[in-house]
Amino acid sequence: MPYNIIVLIKVIPDLEQIKPNPTTGEIVTERTPLRLETLSENAIEAAVQLKEKYGGKVFGLIFGKPESAPMLKKAFAMGVDDGIVLTGYKGNNPVYTAEVLCGKIKGMQYDLIISGNQSADTYTGLLPGIISGKLGINLLGNALTIALEDRKIRVKSTLEKKIQNLSATLPAIVSVTQETNQPRLPPVMQIMAAGRKQIVTEAAQPQTMPGTVQISNRAPRSERKRQLYEKPEEGIAAVARAIKEEIR
Amino acid sequence: MIYLSSVLLLIGLLVAAASFLYTLYSLFWNAVKxxxxxxxxxxxxxxxxxxxxxxxxxxxxxFKDPSGGIMHALMFWGFVAFAGYSATFFVRGIDPSYELISPGIFKDIIFLTVDIFAIVVIVDVIYAVSRRWILKIPRYQGYNGFEAAFILLLISVLMVTYYVLGVLRMDGASAGIPGAIMEGIPPAFTPVTGFFASLFPAASGSGAVDLYWVLYSIHAIDFLTFLVYIPTxxxxxxxxxxxxxxxxxxxxxAQLTPIDFENQxxxxxxxxxxxxxxxxxxxxxxxxxxxxxxxxxxxxxxxxxxxxxxxxxxxxxxxxxxxxxxxxxxxxxxxxxxxxxxxxxxxxxxxxxxxxxxxxxxxxxxxxxxxxxxxxxxxxxxxxGKAPKETIETYTNMENYGSPWVNDPSTRGDWAKDLGINVLSETQNDDFDILYWVGCVASYDRRNQDIAKSIVSILKKANVKFAILGSEEKCTGDPAKRTGNEYLAQNLATANIETLNRHRVHRVITGCPHCFNSLKNDYRAMGLEMEVIHHTEFINQLVSLGKLDLKSLESDEKEKFTYHDSCYLGRYNKIYEEPRTIIKAVTDNYEEMEMNKSKALCCGAGGGRLWMNETVGTKISHKRMEMADKINATTVVTACPYCMVMLDDARRVMGKEEKMHITDIAEFVASRLN
Structure with a gap:
């Protein structure tokens, strides 16, 4: 049977291109190029694979900034059918993010929500859990495989040292890991079709952010000695000496 | 007068020609439709x-393979010589009263050529048989043995019957037979047939005439079988x-056909x-x-x-x-x-x-x-959307960072810090004569940055007014193009062409043959007109113009140098001699590896393979290093960053670090500047 799947897509500043302000140490992200969070790509892939297997539709939901719009096009190219960009993201606050997302999701028909199990910019890993609580649906975390049957979902979930089989009734929320799948390279026809699609944006509700507020975000100072050893044997000896001194 | 032999030959020819032409029509119509x-x-x-x-x-x-080449060439020339004979055979056979080639010295010379080439072809058939079935040349093994045997049999039967018919003609067995060919050719113009005739007692009587007809029939059927068999x-x-x-x-x-993404x-x-x-x-x-x-x-x-x-x-x-x-x-x-x-x-x-x-x-x-x-x-x-995992990652990097690796593009020109050169992304100063296109590998790879620095020192020494693009330079798209991602390649090329036009670049030098080929051939096909020079060409020009003075190092005496050809420089752009001229200007201690110039063995990195794992068989780069080792080379000179990465890695993995150095031609020159 066909399923309506919502995939939560996070857009983050490209971490490779983030630079701290050299005097204040404050992270400057204003002009940093944006990219799809890697785990969101896994989430999209998982959702599209389920659609291809069982039928249905995939809806992509981004909570970000207006500049996130091209990332939704990338999701379309990968096989997401429809989507929206909720604007007004004000920084890392999973409680607020969950509130905004759930506000939107409550008004939608859905069977399954899929997201990454965390994101590389904040690493809180809280969002799937909070959404599960706010919507009152089951959370099946760290899924390696996902199978659907009527109103049931079965998931092989990976924990640090074991794999467990979980099952729940739909609707549910599933979080995926990097091991879940290999995100596809979109075929050119789909890239071009996605390029022609209109992107719908909507201001996030509620507007005000509750709870904790980020006061500052500074990079730790690192003092590099910038010593270069051309010969491996000298370099290895120097590294060993440095580690020994540190242990002492 | 109508002869039975003529009618049979005509029917045979019509059937064989119809079969030949229909098969050809079917094949070539496939190619049209x-x-x-x-x-x-x-x-x-x-x-x-x-x-x-x-x-x-x-x-x-x-003749790139001389032993196989000579075999085929003799067979081919023999067949060409036989063409005139074959036409005469059928025309005379069908209408004995018609002379296709008027009697005279011209006709005599044609048949002289046929007479000599027939024996050459027989010897050549024996040579071909021995190559395939006795010497067992590896590249033939397992391929079309039956076809080869059958065709060699047809050829040898054709040639042998030609001589036997000739001998019978000399004995007078064909005299008066309508349609017999080569009547009236002076014996001096069929010396090989004459020689065979001298070996045997003359045949005569009805037995000789019967034998003539039997061989004539075999000769004709052989021809017609050949005609039917060729296109199949x-x-x-x-x-x-x-x-x-x-x-x-x-x-x-190797310029690939472009794709029109809007209309295809x-x-x-x-x-x-x-x-x-x-x-x-x-x-x-x-x-x-x-x-x-x-x-x-x-x-x-x-x-x-x-x-x-x-x-x-x-x-x-x-x-x-x-x-x-x-x-x-x-x-x-x-x-x-x-x-x-x-x-x-x-x-x-x-x-x-x-x-x-x-x-x-x-x-x-x-x-x-x-x-x-x-x-x-x-x-x-x-x-x-299918490609090896590593290749898909490379595409993502090229899209996000303008290079096949994860590198912050704003650091692309960092290697040139403190060198006092015009970095266009920072200066926007378009007062330069030539742009040095650095490429991704030399921009980010630690070992290859030394090569970039050597190129800079050479350009400075020769007082060349140059600039680099710095963070405005992106991958040319070569790894995407050669792995089939034409869409990404075109996007990168479009961005680079816009940058090059904005800085009004008319001349480019590059140290990377892959960038060189893209800029020179692929970008030109996209409408960018500029002079693109590889650093081997440029350095060679500077040396020959006397703008660079090179000296030998003391250590050169003990060295043995060899040069590894880059495919994208050599086979793609026919630059073989420039790097060799530069090396030989400094030292006589030079030896070629096996497989060099147009036959050179690849390092294994082209076609996007630099970013893929090589898990099956021996590593190509290791095989190349073995070739360098075989001639006891102490320094392998390259002119390509891809080759440098591959061979330098092979050298380390194979434990040849002490024994052998890999150096780029730019480093070779920079360390020998007077």
Whole structure:
């Protein structure tokens, strides 16, 4: 049977291109190029694979900034059918993010929500859990495989040292890991079709952010000695000496 | 008067010619009706005639393998000599009163040539048999043994019966037989036949006449069998190969056919309709000689890729599906034309190709294997989003960072900090004569940054006013293009062309043959006109103009140098001599490795392979290092950052760090500047 799947897509500043302000140490992200969070790509892939297997539709939901719009096009190219960009993201606050997302999701028909199990910019890993609580649906975390049957979902979930089989009734929320799948390279026809699609944006509700507020975000100072050893044997000896001194 | 022999010969000829022409019609009509890929060609007649004479009449490319080349050339020239004889045989046989060639010295000379070449061909057949079945030349083994044996039998029977008929003619057995040919040719013009006649007692009487008719019949049936057999076997190349050479690509080497993403619906080659008519002619021209495969670096190191099999497999699919597809509607055609990737051509083989062009270089009938392989990669990447995992990551990096690696693009020019050079992304100062295009590898790879610095020191020493783009430079798109991601390659090229135009760049020097080939050939095809020079050419010019003065180092006395050819510099752009001239200007201690210049073994990095794992067989770079080791080279000079990465890694892994150095030609020169 066909399923309506919502995939939560996070857009983050490209971490490779983030630079701290050299005097204040404050992270400057204003002009940093944006990219799809890697785990969101896994989430999209998982959702599209389920659609291809069982039928249905995939809806992509981004909570970000207006500049996130091209990332939704990338999701379309990968096989997401429809989507929206909720604007007004004000920084890392999973409680607020969950509130905004759930506000939107409550008004939608859905069977399954899929997201990454965390994101590389904040690493809180809280969002799937909070959404599960706010919507009152089951959370099946760290899924390696996902199978659907009527109103049931079965998931092989990976924990640090074991794999467990979980099952729940739909609707549910599933979080995926990097091991879940290999995100596809979109075929050119789909890239071009996605390029022609209109992107719908909507201001996030509620507007005000509750709870904790980020006061500052500074990079730790690192003092590099910038010593270069051309010969491996000298370099290895120097590294060993440095580690020994540190242990002492 | 009508003779029974004439009637039988005419019927035989009509049947054989009808079979020959119908098979050809079917094959060539496949090539007209099925292909949907459009290609453009220039007429450039003088060049085509030159290539035809060089490679067909003189059999030029065959001599890249001299022992096989001489065998084929003698057979070919023998057949050409035999053509006049064959025509006379049938014309006289059918109408004994008609003389195709008027008697006289011209006719006598033709038959003299035939008489000499017939024995040459017999000896050549024995040579061919011994090569395939006694010496067991590896590239023939397992391929078309029956076809080869059958055709050699037909040829030898034709030649032997020619001589026996000649001997009987000399004995007078054919006197008065209507349609007997070579009557009236003076014995001096058939010396070999004369020699054979002298070995045997003269035949006479009705027995001799009967023998004449038996041999005449065998001779005629042999001819006609040959005619029927040609288009159904690998000997189709007798017809297809000269055409293929005449119509060979007139573009720069390995320039891939561009894709119009706005208007095309099918990308790359999925089934046989996605090739061009010229590709079909390539398939028909293949003789399975195996020169391509036995020069393929992937095959030579134990991978399953065989360019010969790719061409032959595609030919078989064309023959199997062609005529059915021609006679069917669009929907039915979709069912008949099955994808060629998967079966018979494996994805693994397509990804094993380094696009080094050794196969294309070697092919005597000018087949382009590499474009077909890239076209099939295009189908995988652009239609199905399929590529090796590492390649997909490379695409993501090229998209996000403008380089195949994860590198912050704002740091691209960091290697040049403190060198006091004009970095355009920072200065926007367009007052320069030449742009140094650094490339991704030299920008980010620690070892290759030394090469970039050497190029800078050479340019400074020669007082060249130059600049680099810094963070405005992006990957040229070569790794994307050669792995089939034409879409990404075109996006990167468009961005770079915009940058180059904005800075009004008219001259570029680059140290990377892959960037060089992209800028010089691929970008030019996209409308960018500028002079592109590789650093080997530029340094060679500077040395010959006296702008650089080189000295020998004391250590040069004890060294042995060799040069490893980059495929994209050598086979793609025919730059072989410049780097060698530079090295030899400094030292006499130079020796070539086996497989050099146009036959050079690839390092294994081209065609996007630098970013893929090489897990099957021996590593190509290791095989190359073994070749350097075999001549006891102490320094291998390269002129390509890809080769540097591969060979330097091979040197370390193989434990040859103490014994052997890898150096770029720029470093070689920079350390010897006076």
């Amino acid at each position: 099925i292909p949907e890929k459009k290609i453009r060609m220039k007429i450039s007649l003088p060049r085509r005639i030159y290539i035809l004479i060089r490679n067909v009449v003189l059999q030029g490319k065959l 076997s690998k000997h189709l190349h007798l017809v297809a190969a000269p055409l293929n050479v005449l119509l060979s690509k007139d573009t720069k080497p 619906k099918r990308f790359g080659a999925s089934d046989i309709r996605d090739f061009s008519w010229k590709d079909y002619l390539d398939f028909y021209s293949c003789t399975e000689c195996g020169r391509c495969t036995f020069n393929c670096p992937a095959f030579l190191t134990g991978k399953t890729l065989s360019p010969r099999d790719i061409i032959w497999d595609l030919r078989e699919v064309v023959i199997a599906q062609g005529s059915r597809a021609r006679h069917s509607g669009i929907e039915e055609k979709d069912k008949i034309l099955t994808p060629v990737i998967g079966d018979p051509i494996s994805e693994e083989d397509l990804w094993s190709c380094t696009t080094c062009m050794a196969c294309v270089e070697q092919c005597p009938v000018m087949i382009d294997h590499v474009e077909k392989i890239v076209d099939m990669r295009r189908s995988l990447v652009l239609n199905q």
